[in-house]
Amino acid sequence: MSDTALSGLRVLELSEGVAGAYCTKLLADLGADVLKVERPQGARLRHLGPFPGDAPHPDRGGLHLYLDAGKRSCVLDLDSDASARQTLRSLVARADVLVEDLDSSRRAAWGLSPEETVRLNGRLVHLSVTPFGLTGPLRDWLSDEITDWALGGYMYFTGEPAREPLHIPGHQAAFHAGMHGAFAVLAGLWHARRTGEGQHIDLSHWEATLLAHAWLTAAWTHCGVVLRRRGMDFLRCRDGWAYIFRGIMYSPHLFILVERPELAEDERWDSFQKWIDNGPALWALVEEWTSQRSKHEVVAKAQELRIAATPVNTVADLAASPQLQARGWFQEVEQPGLGRVRLPGAPYKLSETPARPRGPAPSLGEHTEQVTRGEVWPGESRYRPAAGVRGGSDGGGPLAGIKVVEMTANWAGPLTGRLLADLGATVVKIEIASRPATRALYYVGAEPGKYHYNRSGYFNKMNRNKYGISLDVSRPKGREVFLRLIRWADVFIENNSPRVVRNLGITYDVLSQINPRLVMISESGFGATGPEADYVAFGSNIEASCGLASVVGYRPGDAYRTGSFYADPIAGTHGAVAVLAALHRREETGRGQYIDLALQEAAACFMAEFLMDYFLNGRVAQARGNRHPRYAPQGCYPCLGEDAWLALCVRSDEEWRRLCAAVGHPEWAERPELASEEGRRQHHDEIDALIRSWTEGMDHWEAARILQQAGVPAAPVLRNWEIVWNEHLYERGYLVPVRQPDAGVLPYPGFPWKFSRTPGSVRLPAPRFAEHNRFVFRELLGLSDDEIRQLEEEGSVDTNPQQFVVKFL
Numbered sequence: 069m070s071d072t073a074l075s076g077l078r079v080l081e082l083s084e085g086v087a088g089a090y091c092t093k094l095l096a097d098l099g100a101d102v103l104k105v106e107r108p109q110g111a112r113l114r115h116l117g118p119f120p121g122d123a124p125h126p127d128r129g130g131l132h133l134y135l136d137a138g139k140r141s142c143v144l145d146l147d148s149d150a151s152a153r154q155t156l157r158s159l160v161a162r163a164d165v166l167v168e169d170l171d172s173s174r175r176a177a178w179g180l181s182p183e184e185t186v187r188l189n190g191r192l193v194h195l196s197v198t199p200f201g202l203t204g205p206l207r208d209w210l211s212d213e214i215t216d217w218a219l220g221g222y223m224y225f226t227g228e229p230a231r232e233p234l235h236i237p238g239h240q241a242a243f244h245a246g247m248h249g250a251f252a253v254l255a256g257l258w259h260a261r262r263t264g265e266g267q268h269i270d271l272s273h274w275e276a277t278l279l280a281h282a283w284l285t286a287a288w289t290h291c292g293v294v295l296r297r298r299g300m301d302f303l304r305c306r307d308g309w310a311y312i313f314r315g316i317m318y319s320p321h322l323f324i325l326v327e328r329p330e331l332a333e334d335e336r337w338d339s340f341q342k343w344i345d346n347g348p349a350l351w352a353l354v355e356e357w358t359s360q361r362s363k364h365e366v367v368a369k370a371q372e373l374r375i376a377a378t379p380v381n382t383v384a385d386l387a388a389s390p391q392l393q394a395r396g397w398f399q400e401v402e403q404p405g406l407g408r409v410r411l412p413g414a415p416y417k418l419s420e421t422p423a424r425p426r427g428p429a430p431s432l433g434e435h436t437e438q439v440t441r442g443e444v445w446p447g448e449s450r451y452r453p454a455a456g457v458r459g460g461s462d463g464g465g466p467l468a469g470i471k472v473v474e475m476t477a478n479w480a481g482p483l484t485g486r487l488l489a490d491l492g493a494t495v496v497k498i499e500i501a502s503r504p505a506t507r508a509l510y511y512v513g514a515e516p517g518k519y520h521y522n523r524s525g526y527f528n529k530m531n532r533n534k535y536g537i538s539l540d541v542s543r544p545k546g547r548e549v550f551l552r553l554i555r556w557a558d559v560f561i562e563n564n565s566p567r568v569v570r571n572l573g574i575t576y577d578v579l580s581q582i583n584p585r586l587v588m589i590s591e592s593g594f595g596a597t598g599p600e601a602d603y604v605a606f607g608s609n610i611e612a613s614c615g616l617a618s619v620v621g622y623r624p625g626d627a628y629r630t631g632s633f634y635a636d637p638i639a640g641t642h643g644a645v646a647v648l649a650a651l652h653r654r655e656e657t658g659r660g661q662y663i664d665l666a667l668q669e670a671a672a673c674f675m676a677e678f679l680m681d682y683f684l685n686g687r688v689a690q691a692r693g694n695r696h697p698r699y700a701p702q703g704c705y706p707c708l709g710e711d712a713w714l715a716l717c718v719r720s721d722e723e724w725r726r727l728c729a730a731v732g733h734p735e736w737a738e739r740p741e742l743a744s745e746e747g748r749r750q751h752h753d754e755i756d757a758l759i760r761s762w763t764e765g766m767d768h769w770e771a772a773r774i775l776q777q778a779g780v781p782a783a784p785v786l787r788n789w790e791i792v793w794n795e796h797l798y799e800r801g802y803l804v805p806v807r808q809p810d811a812g813v814l815p816y817p818g819f820p821w822k823f824s825r826t827p828g829s830v831r832l833p834a835p836r837f838a839e840h841n842r843f844v845f846r847e848l849l850g851l852s853d854d855e856i857r858q859l860e861e862e863g864s865v866d867t868n869p870q871q872f873v874v875k876f877l
Contacts, residue, residue, distance in 0.1 A: 465492020
């Protein structure tokens with residue numbers, strides 16, 4: 069039997085860009101057989117670079133080498149060759165999965181509308197991944213990397229308050245969409261294997277990016293807070309920057325770190341609120357100490373004191389990381405024409421079925437003859453349901469019947485559980501009264517109230533569709549009940565420090581003895597092994613350590629965080645992909661497996677463009693503001709209104725002429741020094757001033773619509789309140805009302821994937837603390853009243869959480 073989770077899965081890819089390619093890369097690395105159909109000139113991905121020696125070549129672009137490794141390539145002229153379209157239809161009929169990012173006209177012309185593909189193959193899982201989705205008033209808008217990001221919420225609150233918002237380069241929105249695409253495909257496949265029923269999934273870059281937030285909309289809907297730019301919060305070191313998470317009160321440890329223990333008694337910092345209020349003085353004192361030391365020395369000393377500190381790593385630092393090397397994260401393939409090529413690794417480690425490229429990236433059309441000779445995918449797919457298996461949608465979601473136990477806090481782990489729950493899985497969340505699972509931040513009306521732990525917008529967003537219980541697993545009877553839950557479960561999710569799991573004696577080697585079919589996933593900052601395994605870290609720390617912060621800024625040498633905890637949603641969603649892959653594998657073997665997911669490794673996958681440039685050219689990426697290395701102009705420009713901005717990108721000489729005409733200055737296009745891409749790059753400052761002279765008198769939505777109508781990618785940089793009332797998102801049903809007894813009815817982000825047969829749904833609000841103790845103990849586990857009473861007497865069950873109040877972070 070193959071050592072891959074998705075061996076034999078037939079995936080047909082027709083994608084031009086990063087999103088579809090990343091979706092199918094995740095599937096290919098897990099063992100799927102991915103056939104990529106390309107036009108004669110090759111997919112756009114092949115032309116994005118970075119190229120060795122900056123010499124363009126369709127087979128040597130860094131993103132192609134990474135995202136297409138292990139796939140097959142077939143060239144079909146689908147625009148002009150009727151026989152090619154017939155070949156495509158035959159491939160659709162034999163595939164298990166179709167992933168495409170086509171515009172509406174090509175989808176129709178090539179016979180790939182959802183109605184047509186279901187006619188060709190009734191069990192096909194068909195994913196369409198596009199910037200705005202297939203419906204809604206903006207569905208036909210043009211987009212590019214910066215405009216995708218402008219709409220997604222992060223850009224507005226990244227950077228300095230007095231300057232323009234900052235774009236995060238590296239195709240971030242497309243990577244989010246690809247990651248969610250892989251999750252959605254595996255969920256749809258789970259349903260298809262049980263019912264014989266395929267379906268169409270509509271996924272947008274925009275909604276996938278919006279789902280990568282903890283409290284973007286809750287800050288506004290619950291408290292009326294606009295999330296704004298806060299500036300840089302890194303600490304200067306002798307050789308760069310370090311980051312210490314500021315959302316926890318470290319006294320006295322922080323003062324021991326900076327060799328000023330006497331300050332632990334200073335009344336300026338003797339409470340959490342004073343810690344926040346007097347932060348500038350505190351961190352100036354800390355920076356005075358860090359500036360005299362290397363960033364790795366600062367981090368090592370801080371971690372000894374259990375202070376969440378990380379270096380701001382560059383891609384060169386990542387490439388030399390002892391932690392990544394110890395975990396064998398980087399991968400290599402033998403690439404024809406280039407020799408051994410180093411690649412970023414996988415976002416997770418599966419114990420029985422490691423994810424890795426099964427070969428190099430294909431040359432353009434390398435496998436066309438195999439396709440035309442009919443040698444691809446002969447016979448029946450092993451993913452076809454067994455004879456007689458038929459059914460229909462029961463309204464429970466594609467993952468109905470999967471049973472999950474979750475022991476998580478903060479963001480990454482709860483998100484993995486919620487994604488599964490949103491699509492129908494039964495999830496039981498375990499909390500402990502002495503340390504409830506992050507039930508703070510963004511209370512309704514900014515008023516904590518008596519039951520503040522049930523009124524947090526943060527918690528209530530992350531934990532809908534779950535049953536909640538209170539259980540102390542460290543006590544004997546609590547442990548007994550926990551192990552009964554493990555016998556019941558298909559999946560166990562935890563995101564504690566590796567040493568916590570070891571100390572509790574609930575590692576996978578213990579739990580798999582009780583339930584050999586169990587799939588267990590551990591999500592931690594640096595993974596369960598390696599010299600940094602026990603380091604303390606939050607998602608904001610990982611933005612620094614994974615290299616992301618090193619490429620965000622206004623000029624080379626700058627480093628900025630997003631202002632949130634960006635690594636958490638990347639890790640949490642990748643975790644859901646890994647769990648479903650392991651469950652599909654269990655269908656073949658009857659055995660579960662262990663998944664070790666490091667936030668640092670998952671987030672570093674989104675740094676692929678910059679890592680590949682370093683591997684191919686030795687170039688260390690640095691911040692470049694909002695500009696593009698090739699396209700010009702690209703930038704973020706002020707508009708009418710308070711802190712209102714427009715992002716745009718000009719990708720060709722023709723788009724430059726369109727922009728000039730649209731803004732009423734066709735004479736700009738007649739200037740010879742601005743007629744070429746190279747010339748516009750050289751005169752970017754001057755062009756920025758010209759564009760700014762136009763945008764300053766325009767509403768940012770108005771300016772975007774004018775440029776879009778002219779055929780130029782442009783978008784407003786959205787503030788959180790604008791997302792709540794956006795008509796496109798409203799029409800697509802992205803925001804959904806949720807009724808929670810202690811918080812009322814409020815809108816929350818919904819589901820970025822639109823399943824045609826088994827849509828996501830809100831079946832339960834987030835649980836009040838210990839709300840479902842009796843249901844879980846009695847109904848699911850069959851405990852008697854006497855056994856429940858013994859749990860309470862032992863202290864294993866406590867319904868009074870000791871959660872402190874934190875309004876904002």
